[in-house]
Amino acid sequence: MRSDGDADGLDRAFLALADPVRRAIVARLSRGPATVNELAEPFDITKQAVSKHIQVLEQAGLVTRSRDAQRRPVHLDAAALEALTSWIDRYRLDAERNYRRLDGLLAAMSENTENTRENEEKDR
Template sequence: MADDEDRLDRAFLALSDPVRRALVARLSRGAATVNELAEPFAITKQAVSKHIRVLEEAGLVTRTRDAQRRPVHLDAGALEAMTAWIDRYRLDAERNYRQLDQLLTEKGHPR
């Protein structure tokens, strides 16, 4: 359980940066090299590599070797784990709002 929480902490921290969120968004369309990922940014390839390293350490992306290329791949499973965590609390909040709506209706207050 502590490992899962640590993984979530690293993933949410990694996604707190707009460049890393943009990299994840780009990788959601398919694997890409560092050069391809760096194209839209006004930062160095080395800076993009550092951002990718943070995403790797958070378990959000992986790299493979394909001859001379080292494509970066998004790990959809890691995003699913984050979504499941968010959904658990979203569902609790929705249930609380439904209960409040029901109570207000019973008391004769419009919603």
């Protein structure tokens, strides 16, 4: 995934992360690189199926593979996850601003209601 958060890259990344097996693989890779065999251990699916999941993650730009002698460890691409986090944070911050404004409005309305009640009680 390109770091600028292009729409196609975001779509591929979120689609890849929609699958629970792929999310579990990403979670495992967050602790460090692993081989396909190591990644396949906790799942009741074939190594070929795990390889296909890894290919989807790789095509989404979330993981990379390297060669270490006979091993081909899979690595999590932290920069790609950071791009997703940045995209999500932009909208989270907008939503938080809206909620703070709503909280302020509700507090003002509540204070207004309380003041109106106090004035009505004084007038009696």
